[in-house]
Amino acid sequence: MNNMSKPRSATPTDAIRASLKKRYARERRFQWYGRLAVLTGFVFLFILLADIVSKGTPAFTQHYIKVSVDLDPATLGLPAEPSREQLYSADYLGAIKAGLRAMFPDVSGRKEKQQLYRLLSMGAEYNLRDKVLDDPRLIGHSSEFWLRAHAEAGSYLKGQIPAGSPEADRKVKDLQIAWLDQLRAEGRTESRFNTTFFTQGDSREPEMAGIRVALYGSFFTLVVTFLIAFPIGVSAAVYLEEFAPRNRLTDLIEININNLAAVPSIVFGLLGLAVFINFFELPRSAPLVGGIVLSLMTLPTIIITSRAAIQAVSPSIRQAALGVGASKLQTVVHHVLPVAMPGILTGSIIGMAQALGESAPLLMIGMVAFIMEVPGGVTDPATVLPVQIFLWADSPERGFTEKTSAAIMVLMGFLILMNAFAIFLRRRFERK
Amino acid sequence: MLVTEADYLLAAGEKKMKSSESKGAAATREVGNKRSLDIREHVEQDDYRTIGSPFVDDAKMTARNVNVFYDEKQAITNVSLDIGRNEVIAMIGPSGCGKSTFLRTLNRMNDIIPSCRVQGEFALDGEDIYGEEQDTVLLRARVGMVFQKPNPFPKSIYENVAYGPRIHGLAHNKSEMDEIVEDSLRRASLFEEVKEQLDKPGTGLSGGQQQRLCIARAIAVSPEVILMDEPCSALDPIATARIEELIDELKENYTIAIVTHSMQQAARVSQRTAYFHMGKLIEVGDTKQIFTMPAHQLTENYITGRFG
Numbered sequence: 001m002n003n004m005s006k007p008r009s010a011t012p013t014d015a016i017r018a019s020l021k022k023r024y025a026r027e028r029r030f031q032w033y034g035r036l037a038v039l040t041g042f043v044f045l046f047i048l049l050a051d052i053v054s055k056g057t058p059a060f061t062q063h064y065i066k067v068s069v070d071l072d073p074a075t076l077g078l079p080a081e082p083s084r085e086q087l088y089s090a091d092y093l094g095a096i097k098a099g100l101r102a103m104f105p106d107v108s109g110r111k112e113k114q115q116l117y118r119l120l121s122m123g124a125e126y127n128l129r130d131k132v133l134d135d136p137r138l139i140g141h142s143s144e145f146w147l148r149a150h151a152e153a154g155s156y157l158k159g160q161i162p163a164g165s166p167e168a169d170r171k172v173k174d175l176q177i178a179w180l181d182q183l184r185a186e187g188r189t190e191s192r193f194n195t196t197f198f199t200q201g202d203s204r205e206p207e208m209a210g211i212r213v214a215l216y217g218s219f220f221t222l223v224v225t226f227l228i229a230f231p232i233g234v235s236a237a238v239y240l241e242e243f244a245p246r247n248r249l250t251d252l253i254e255i256n257i258n259n260l261a262a263v264p265s266i267v268f269g270l271l272g273l274a275v276f277i278n279f280f281e282l283p284r285s286a287p288l289v290g291g292i293v294l295s296l297m298t299l300p301t302i303i304i305t306s307r308a309a310i311q312a313v314s315p316s317i318r319q320a321a322l323g324v325g326a327s328k329l330q331t332v333v334h335h336v337l338p339v340a341m342p343g344i345l346t347g348s349i350i351g352m353a354q355a356l357g358e359s360a361p362l363l364m365i366g367m368v369a370f371i372m373e374v375p376g377g378v379t380d381p382a383t384v385l386p387v388q389i390f391l392w393a394d395s396p397e398r399g400f401t402e403k404t405s406a407a408i409m410v411l412m413g414f415l416i417l418m419n420a421f422a423i424f425l426r427r428r429f430e431r432k
Numbered sequence: 433m434l435v436t437e438a439d440y441l442l443a444a445g446e447k448k449m450k451s452s453e454s455k456g457a458a459a460t461r462e463v464g465n466k467r468s469l470d471i472r473e474h475v476e477q478d479d480y481r482t483i484g485s486p487f488v489d490d491a492k493m494t495a496r497n498v499n500v501f502y503d504e505k506q507a508i509t510n511v512s513l514d515i516g517r518n519e520v521i522a523m524i525g526p527s528g529c530g531k532s533t534f535l536r537t538l539n540r541m542n543d544i545i546p547s548c549r550v551q552g553e554f555a556l557d558g559e560d561i562y563g564e565e566q567d568t569v570l571l572r573a574r575v576g577m578v579f580q581k582p583n584p585f586p587k588s589i590y591e592n593v594a595y596g597p598r599i600h601g602l603a604h605n606k607s608e609m610d611e612i613v614e615d616s617l618r619r620a621s622l623f624e625e626v627k628e629q630l631d632k633p634g635t636g637l638s639g640g641q642q643q644r645l646c647i648a649r650a651i652a653v654s655p656e657v658i659l660m661d662e663p664c665s666a667l668d669p670i671a672t673a674r675i676e677e678l679i680d681e682l683k684e685n686y687t688i689a690i691v692t693h694s695m696q697q698a699a700r701v702s703q704r705t706a707y708f709h710m711g712k713l714i715e716v717g718d719t720k721q722i723f724t725m726p727a728h729q730l731t732e733n734y735i736t737g738r739f740g
Contacts, residue, residue: 324649325599330599
């Protein structure tokens with residue numbers, strides 16, 4: 001009919017029909033690539049989570065060994081009518097050692113005895129002391145106490161030591177394993193939920209180490225970060241988007257904000273060290289300084305996402321508000337911000353999640369310190385979860401391996417809670 | 433009443449067709465054509481003078497020698513126009529002719545466009561609109577606006593209407609506010625439809641209801657002038673008819689300037705009509721006169737659909 005159509009496909013309809021199969025095949029292929037990508041992501045996520053959870057779960061249990069201890073005032077070195085201070089500083093370790101020796105009378109020799117004592121944690125004597133302080137009438141009697149097992153002994157009781165491994169490769173020696181087996185057979189071992197992990201600060205002994213200092217530190221740090229970064233970030237975004245004139249200066253500011261978002265976080269740590277600690281002499285290792293430093297890091301993220309969210313608000317709403325005589329500020333506060341708020345919250349939560357996982361800048365301002373005291377406020381020394389994870393991951397003891405994974409689980413739980421709260425807030429704004 | 437005016441317009445069109453045959457009418461038309469052709473040449477020049485009657489005795493708003501620029505592009509050239517008290521003035525013309533831009537200069541809505549520059553003298557009751565002392569918040573409370581696309585706030589119906597009175601402090605307590613809201617919704621003839629769902633979001637209403645809600649929102653602050661920028665362009669004919677009835681009722685108390693693409697609508701609702709073309713105000717006059725005996729060739733071309 002005309003020269004344009006090729007002889008094979010007489011009409012355009014035929015040409016289209018001929019190409020359909022190819023087009024659909026391409027679409028199906030593309031969909032399969034997508035599914036494959038999603039699946040790969042899920043597999044990796046699953047492997048990661050499974051690894052962390054399987055490694056971290058044992059850290060939430062702690063083994064205790066039942067020991068019969070004779071609280072004889074003579075062994076404890078106590079007078080007839082002991083004061084509270086004397087009770088506090090009595091020789092409980094001696095009593096515990098005596099109790100252990102009584103349970104295994106055939107142990108002799110310095111080395112073996114040392115091994116026997118090492119079945120129990122260094123913290124066992126404090127356990128015992130606290131129990132006695134609670135009830136001083138225990139003095140003078142012989143009673144059964146559940147005492148905290150040493151991390152290595154606990155590790156064996158949790159089944160983490162493979163059977164048949166050479167003795168030189170493990171810290172739990174064959175003798176100790178024999179004793180532990182005997183104790184277990186006698187029903188003198190018990191696994192309990194590890195409250196210490198949530199109530200104590202860091203420790204050199206894995207079985208005594210807890211996450212509380214880091215948890216509180218992270219919480220205080222993030223509160224400071226949020227209180228500084230959110231209002232400043234949102235105000236800056238509102239000003240730049242709604243009020244500022246478009247000129248060279250504001251262009252320059254915009255470019256700088258975008259660049260700041262890409263600055264390596266450790267630089268902010270150096271800045272914090274130089275400005276807040278050396279110049280303003282704020283306390284070292286404190287969540288206050290950590291929060292300020294992290295807020296500097298988070299600000300660009302919040303500003304950029306907030307500006308995008310404000311920009312996305314339909315101009316018709318602004319016109320409507322201005323049309324009934326609202327001032328510019330009223331328009332922004334009453335109409336633009338509520339509509340933009342879900343987006344602003346999403347951006348803020350991304351920034352806060354970044355801040356929560358950040359450790360490098362905090363190392364610079366001393367939040368890497370070994371701290372046992374739970375901080376009571378933003379100026380007390382503290383550490384944060386990622387730094388704690390870093391510290392524990394660095395420790396050679398087997399007990400800290402599981403603690404590391406457990407701390408990661410806590411960190412993820414923290415993150416999930418934070419996100420859940422943000423989603424809750426966002427829903428509330430969206431419903432209005 | 434609406435029907436008669438529509439008939440009027442149709443009749444006018446027929447009359448035009450026949451008039452070319454009738455000798456006497458043809459003669460007057462000849463004169464008209466000649467004059468408008470002369471003026472047509474003038475349109476290209478900046479000193480074009482609007483024909484018809486741009487000025488009225490009892491003007492609510494006046495605009496003199498208005499020029500509006502978007503960056504370097506001139507959107508309005510030397511327009512002078514009065515808006516009479518308690519009248520409905522319709523502004524018609526092809527897209528991009530500057531009618532909406534002109535409307536928005538009247539309550540300074542162009543201020544929010546950074547590239548927009550406005551020259552000329554504007555007055556509301558003799559008071560300079562662009563003067564130093566003029567407050568845009570007060571101005572926009574006195575000169576309300578209804579937009580092309582219904583744009584209720586994403587809040588409840590009640591809040592939509594109550595927002596203006598609230599920020600201006602017009603109601604002193606809850607019952608006064610309830611009264612204002614009910615009264616405004618009634619005047620926008622929306623109250624009966626929504627009285628059971630005042631706490632439901634305004635965005636959940638139909639398009640026509642949303643636009644009436646926007647009108648209720650505009651009249652809730654008791655403005656003196658209402659500017660309407662193609663208020664029915666997104667609505668179906670039934671909703672349009674309701675809005676038009678509403679405009680007819682509102683003109684008792686308000687001065688209304690309406691921009692529209694529908695010539696039937698202009699003919700039905702307005703007393704005066706202004707025809708804009710390429711940023712110039714070509715012709716202003718009595719609506720009946722504009723639609724039956726347009727003086728300018730461009731106006732005639734546009735209203736008879738011969739344009740473009």
